[in-house]
Amino acid sequence: MIEFTMPALGADMDEGTLDEWLVKPGDTITRGQIVAVVETTKAAVEIECWHEGVVAELLVPVGQTVAVGTPLATLAEPGEAVQRRTASPVATPAVAPQPEAPVVQRPSQVAPVGHRLWVSPVxxxxAASLGVDLGVVTGTGPQGAITLIDVEHAAAAQHHAEPKPAPTPADVSSEPKSAAEKAKQRGAAMRASIAAAMSRSKREIPHYYLADEIILDTALGWLTEQNVNRPITERLLPAVLQLKAVALAAQRFTEFSGFWRDEGYEAHSAVHVGVAISLRGGGLVAPAIHDVAEKKLDELMADLTDLVARARAGSLRSSEMSDPTITVTNLGDKGVDSVFGVIYPPQVAIVGFGRPAQRVVVVDGGIRVATTVQASLAADHRASDGHRGALFLAEINRLLQQPQEL
Structure with missing residues (x-):
């Protein structure tokens, strides 16, 4: 029997609230299948199961908050008889549901994979506080995601369609908090999570910092040639060249792509690049694009566009949150010349890119104006040193001078 547990979705998550089961007892699941949705302080995360088997029992009901590592379900391995285990305190809600309608098996809580509504956590x-049925709300967010504004519009329409009697003083005193207040509370919870992770990072990780100015004229000229016959929606951005260059450099300098555990540094065989994404309501996430070094630029551009859209819609996958082996942050669009990031544990490095701008540079003994960008590295001194960090940045620079090889 296999125990499927609540995964760790980053250093700033120690618990999550089960939002939705996408499987039921008796279902056969395959490796990598999305089986549940868990809400964290940052997003509603689709939880993938990396085991194969038959669902024996769902141990946690929808709506319950549990710690990382808590068993969520049991699975029977292929060929193993399905056995139900005795219910544990973790799987028992505060108010026991009626036997004829257990919470985890209600049809409304089980949706087929690929047919789930994308709904931002707030x-x-x-919607729950206002009594809005999400099944009848039309989403206007990325890829049809239901946003806070969509819910508020639906609630307003519902209110006008069903006039309510005048509220009594008791009703007024017990009214739910406004959407703005709830969004503010959620933002505060996210800031607290980020603060905990970043405080841990600066407390435990001996950071060192390096920077290099990279001339982008060759890379930008090559991009212009590549994009001239492409529709706007398929054009490549400089960001994909940066992601690919970082991933290829990390393949060569493996001490920058991996995890620092209690027993020491563990280099990862693949390079999964975390992309720092700012959220519209404040805060940020850094989910992974997997196997960046192996992907073509067109595929990487599509993955980046999809990841940003889903992150801002509050719909990410568990592997995207837990798998980054190195992170890239780019604040060039915010107008800053350089950024020195804080390492996201248990990773050991973060690469930053600032604003590309025309600057006076010296090349081969001559002075000219070129478009350059400041690339920075924040690295864990336990896993690498400044000499290797300098070579790592130099490799990123070299790769960006040869965009046709990316």
């Missing part, structure tokens, strides 16, 4: 909570 929109989901607001």
């Amino acid at each position: 929109a989901r909570r607001t």
Whole structure:
């Protein structure tokens, strides 16, 4: 029997609330299948199961908050008889459901994979407090995601369609908090999570910092040639060249792509690049694009576009949150010349890119104006040193001078 547990979705997550089961007892699941949705302080995360088997029992009901590592379900391995285990305190809700309608097996809580509504966490909570049926709300967010504004519009329409009697003083005193107040609370919870992770990082990780100015004229000229016959929606951005260059450099300098555990540094065989994404309501996430070094630029551009859209819609996958082996942050669009990031544990490095701008540079003994960008590295001194960090940045620079090889 296999225990499927709540995964760790980053250093700033120690618990999550089960939002939705996408399987039921008796279902056969395959490796990598999305089986549940868990809400964290940052997003509603689709939880993938990396085991194969038959669902024996769902141990945690929808709506319950549990710690990382808590068993969520049991699975029977292929060929193993399905056995139900005795219910544990973790799987028992505070108010026991009626036997004829257990919470985890209600049809409304089980949705087929690929047919789940994408709903931002704050929109989901607001809909519950206002009594809005998400099944009848039309989403206007990325890829049809239901946003807070969609829920508020639906609630307003519902209010006008069903006039309510005048509220009594008791009703007024017990009214749910406004959507703005809930969004503010959620933002505060996210900031607290980020603060805990970044405080841990600066407390435990001996950072060192390096920077290099990279001339982008060759890379930008090559991009212009590549994009001239492409529709706007398929054009490549400089960001994909940066991601690919970082991944290829990390393949060569393996001490920058991996994890620092209690027993020491573990280099990872693949390079999964975390992309720092700012959220519209404040805060940020850094989910992974997997196997960046192996992907073509067109595929990487599509993956980046999809990841940003889903991150801002509050719909990410567990592997995207837990798998980054190195992170890239780019604040060039915010107008800053350089950024020195804080390492996201248990990773050991973060690469930053600032604003590309025309600057006076010296090349081969001559002075000219060129478009350059400041690339920075924040690295863990336990896993590498400044000499290797300098070579790592130099390799990123070299690769960006040969964009046709990326």
